[in-house]
Amino acid sequence: MKHKLYIGILSGLLLFTTGCNDWLDVPVDGQFTKGELSAIGDGYRLDLHGLYKKMASRTLYGFELQFGMVDFFSNQYDINVGTNKLKDPVYIAAGKRDYNNPDLLPLIDKIWLHAYNTIAQANNLINRIQDEPNDKFSNGEMEKNLILGEAKACRAFLHFDLLRLFAPAPADDDNKPHIPYITTFPETRGQHLTVKETIAKIIEDLEEARTLVKPYDDSPLGQSASATGRARFYNDLQPNMEGYTTKENLDEFLLGRGYRFSYWAITALLSRAYQYNATYEQGDLTKAKAYAEEVLNVQFNGANSATFHPFKEESFAFTYQEQPEEMSDIRMVDNLIMGVYNEKEITDVNLDKYFPRSLQQAENNVFIVNLEGQDIFKNTDGSDDSQKDIRRTRLIYEPNSSWATYLSTKWYVKEKDTKERDNTVTILPLLRTSELRYIIAECEARNGNFAAAYEILNTMRAKRGITDNQLAVKSSMADFIKDLVREGQREWISEGQLFYLYKRLQANVKRDDGSSRPFTTAESVLPIPTDENR
Numbered sequence: 001m002k003h004k005l006y007i008g009i010l011s012g013l014l015l016f017t018t019g020c021n022d023w024l025d026v027p028v029d030g031q032f033t034k035g036e037l038s039a040i041g042d043g044y045r046l047d048l049h050g051l052y053k054k055m056a057s058r059t060l061y062g063f064e065l066q067f068g069m070v071d072f073f074s075n076q077y078d079i080n081v082g083t084n085k086l087k088d089p090v091y092i093a094a095g096k097r098d099y100n101n102p103d104l105l106p107l108i109d110k111i112w113l114h115a116y117n118t119i120a121q122a123n124n125l126i127n128r129i130q131d132e133p134n135d136k137f138s139n140g141e142m143e144k145n146l147i148l149g150e151a152k153a154c155r156a157f158l159h160f161d162l163l164r165l166f167a168p169a170p171a172d173d174d175n176k177p178h179i180p181y182i183t184t185f186p187e188t189r190g191q192h193l194t195v196k197e198t199i200a201k202i203i204e205d206l207e208e209a210r211t212l213v214k215p216y217d218d219s220p221l222g223q224s225a226s227a228t229g230r231a232r233f234y235n236d237l238q239p240n241m242e243g244y245t246t247k248e249n250l251d252e253f254l255l256g257r258g259y260r261f262s263y264w265a266i267t268a269l270l271s272r273a274y275q276y277n278a279t280y281e282q283g284d285l286t287k288a289k290a291y292a293e294e295v296l297n298v299q300f301n302g303a304n305s306a307t308f309h310p311f312k313e314e315s316f317a318f319t320y321q322e323q324p325e326e327m328s329d330i331r332m333v334d335n336l337i338m339g340v341y342n343e344k345e346i347t348d349v350n351l352d353k354y355f356p357r358s359l360q361q362a363e364n365n366v367f368i369v370n371l372e373g374q375d376i377f378k379n380t381d382g383s384d385d386s387q388k389d390i391r392r393t394r395l396i397y398e399p400n401s402s403w404a405t406y407l408s409t410k411w412y413v414k415e416k417d418t419k420e421r422d423n424t425v426t427i428l429p430l431l432r433t434s435e436l437r438y439i440i441a442e443c444e445a446r447n448g449n450f451a452a453a454y455e456i457l458n459t460m461r462a463k464r465g466i467t468d469n470q471l472a473v474k475s476s477m478a479d480f481i482k483d484l485v486r487e488g489q490r491e492w493i494s495e496g497q498l499f500y501l502y503k504r505l506q507a508n509v510k511r512d513d514g515s516s517r518p519f520t521t522a523e524s525v526l527p528i529p530t531d532e533n534r
Helices: 003-007 034-040 042-055 069-073 089-095 105-129 140-166 195-217 220-224 229-234 244-249 263-277 284-297 418-425 433-446 450-463 477-491 498-505
Strands: 336-341 427-432
Touching: 042 105, 042 140, 042 336, 069 089, 069 498, 105 140, 140 195, 140 263, 140 498, 195 220, 195 263, 229 336, 263 284, 263 336, 263 427, 263 433, 284 433, 418 427, 427 433, 433 450, 433 477, 450 477, 477 498
Parallel strands: none
Antiparallel strands: 336 427
């Protein structure tokens, strides 16, 4: 690989911009230089913010790997709507999985480059902070380990998605080397590893990261900062929890845990990683289930016998609101473990272009959900849930001046309620509790416990409005996978997960000609940049 892909450019890595918390805005108005900030430890806070900010860029989780290119790969959007609704050749090629198309290929290369540049930034932070004395940091060893652990989690997360994009799924593993796992800075050439070797490195990083951040997230203030979705994402601490009565005096670097790799986010990611690795290590199914259950079942105890179950209950506050403009909590923060922060002004992405209020506003690049083409709300037995499932009745909307044009409400930008708009557009979801429930259900099914697996799916369906049409308990893994995939198709509309689900499970994908078949290797593995030197 050319040197630029791994080394990155240090100048400009640290971005002094407005963020979700005051800690993101370390005061540097002439009082401190970057070197002076590093000398007192606060520079590492800024480094960490810069790392998360790069993850939220348009090329990565701010657009393309959130609801953009990767969701076209999964046939989630309709590309046969005419150039009056979709004319961008990049996304049309993405919808065809024509990865070598001259319009699409530069974007694929850019994703590879930006992901490895972000990894380089993580490695730079990790390598510099490891030998720093604890007393350099405002909160001593705990803060140093928190930053170090989060940086390692970012590194693992990015490598994981590079693996899921640019290498075969474990079920299709060819035992060949595919992507490098970079842990040093600077690095001019990384050794490419097999899928099995790469996932082992990811798990190793995450296990270490989990240990490093646990002392803070298990502390009274750490628990308070994660006790509810509003605490995680809006710093709205709850009564009887640490810091509630002294919020104005708290160090905000220790809050906003929903925007960062907390112990709970890392544990959820480990559940995903162990599920992925179970093809190689059967025992990892047990670990995937255990980590998912640890997150879902955790209880925090506050003063006066107060208790909080931060991830156990699912909440859908918008259920009784019919129009996107009226809806609240579209990000479903109680069900959200982690997301990265997007700037309120969305300087590089105008969501209205892709998810307009009216087709008269549209600029020929509308991301139309392919409901009919994919039969998303028809069950595998032929029954139809489209009149009951809130993922259809509330999380899909039809813009004004349109007919049968379906868009994701998750990315609708409010016109009037600016406070609710800002609470929505600033959160880019990465990890949800629903994924953990699906992981547990799949683990139960793979162990032959189909009744338990379907109980989970049916409980989730009831929460989403389907109270009188339970899925029948099937007795084969193939039938269960069909039902699981159908639920995933509904749950992850415009959240960048379906491509990976189809690929990992070798699931059938409905094509434009009406046939259904799994992705071929050519469809499921993106081309590595041609200037990559192995």
